[in-house]
Amino acid sequence: MEASTVTTAPVIRTGARQVFADYLDLTKPKVQSLLLLTTVTTMLVAGTPSVGLILLTCLGGYLSAGGAGAVNHWYDRDIDLQMARTADRPVPSGRVSPRAALTFGIGLAIASFVLMSLTINVLAASLSFSGFVGYVGVYTMWLKRRTVQNIVIGGAAGAVPPLVGWAAVTGSVSWIAVYLFAIVFFWTPPHFWALSILMKDEYAKVGVPMLPVVRGEQETRRQILLYSVLLYAVTQLPYCAGGFGTIYLVASLGLGLAFIGGAVKLYRDADRAAALKLYLFSLAYLAALFVSMVADAKL
Ligand code: HEM
Numbered sequence: 001m002e003a004s005t006v007t008t009a010p011v012i013r014t015g016a017r018q019v020f021a022d023y024l025d026l027t028k029p030k031v032q033s034l035l036l037l038t039t040v041t042t043m044l045v046a047g048t049p050s051v052g053l054i055l056l057t058c059l060g061g062y063l064s065a066g067g068a069g070a071v072n073h074w075y076d077r078d079i080d081l082q083m084a085r086t087a088d089r090p091v092p093s094g095r096v097s098p099r100a101a102l103t104f105g106i107g108l109a110i111a112s113f114v115l116m117s118l119t120i121n122v123l124a125a126s127l128s129f130s131g132f133v134g135y136v137g138v139y140t141m142w143l144k145r146r147t148v149q150n151i152v153i154g155g156a157a158g159a160v161p162p163l164v165g166w167a168a169v170t171g172s173v174s175w176i177a178v179y180l181f182a183i184v185f186f187w188t189p190p191h192f193w194a195l196s197i198l199m200k201d202e203y204a205k206v207g208v209p210m211l212p213v214v215r216g217e218q219e220t221r222r223q224i225l226l227y228s229v230l231l232y233a234v235t236q237l238p239y240c241a242g243g244f245g246t247i248y249l250v251a252s253l254g255l256g257l258a259f260i261g262g263a264v265k266l267y268r269d270a271d272r273a274a275a276l277k278l279y280l281f282s283l284a285y286l287a288a289l290f291v292s293m294v295a296d297a298k299l
């Protein structure tokens with residue numbers, strides 16, 4: 001990422017700043033921003049939470065997903081070392097020891113469970129912990145290196161935040177929360193597979209059975225298109241069930257058509273630019289869809 005600075009004057013953070021940056025990196029903060037957005041928007045759809053409850057839920061969610069990220073860094077350090085995208089991560093680079101990353105990750109997960117149980121409710125704490133177990137145990141340790149369905153099944157972990165948000169506000173999980181879970185669940189494969197087309201060679205090098213490595217790029221593009229249509233159908237469920245009104249209907253329709261359009265373009269053009277564009281669009285898509293839910297519920 002910082003190739004230009006490496007050859008000229010390396011920008012090396014020292015001491016405490018480097019340590020802070022490394023431990024922050026272990027928590028995968030950029031991914032967390034979207035996880036937290038789905039949490040907060042769901043909370044606003046579920047009711048009228050206080051600012052304090054929103055902040056506590058975000059802190060608890062960050063600690064548990066961040067803890068999962070840190071344990072993922074620990075477990076994947078062997079393959080991360082061999083891929084250019086990940087070789088400079090805190091553990092494979094040697095800046096953070098494997099044991100420290102593992103301890104840090106488990107510590108954050110415990111802190112999250114205790115904090116959420118004591119200040120929110122046990123259901124929200126347990127759901128958040130299930131996200132940790134799903135990402136670490138199910139995806140990272142069990143499925144990632146074994147099956148081409150790794151991210152389809154493992155993606156359920158990343159879809160847990162709406163359940164956490166709903167449980168934090170209402171103390172239970174309703175059908176609408178389950179639909180929001182399903183939306184993130186069906187969004188994850190096209191989100192990741194679009195990017196995986198660009199990272200295919202690296203995954204092949206380390207033997208991780210991602211879809212383009214095992215079934216080829218053409219099949220990956222076909223599956224992305226299939227999932228983008230499925231995703232559109234799933235986004236209509238909460239509207240059909242009476243959970244949302246016109247604002248959501250129009251937003252989900254427009255966003256869904258744009259997603260399917262991007263997937264069709266990738267299927268037809270079969271080029272890297274279309275894959276990158278669809279991956280980037282997937283991030284904006286999910287954010288906009290969840291924001292539209294709040295607009296629908298509050299306006
Ligand atoms: C099994 C599920 C998932 C897989 C395998 C996956 C994989 C990836 C990968 C490989 C990247 C590239 C950037 C990086 O190096 O980290 C990425 C980026 C990203 N993902 Fe996912 N993802 C998944 C689920 C999610 C979920 C559920 C969310 C949030 C709702 C999410 C949000 C993001 C964001 C915001 C980025 C951009 C990060 C950046 O700019 O560095 N991902 N994802």
Ligand SMILES: CC(C)=CCC/C(C)=C/CC/C(C)=C/COP(=O)(O)OP(=O)(O)O
Binds near residue numbers: 035072076130
């Ligand atoms: C508690 C809770 C809700 C947890 C959320 C789980 C979570 C952080 C989901 C996002 C998944 C993610 C970033 C996968 C990256 O795949 P990878 O680890 O294979 O990618 P990498 O090669 O970049 O490490």
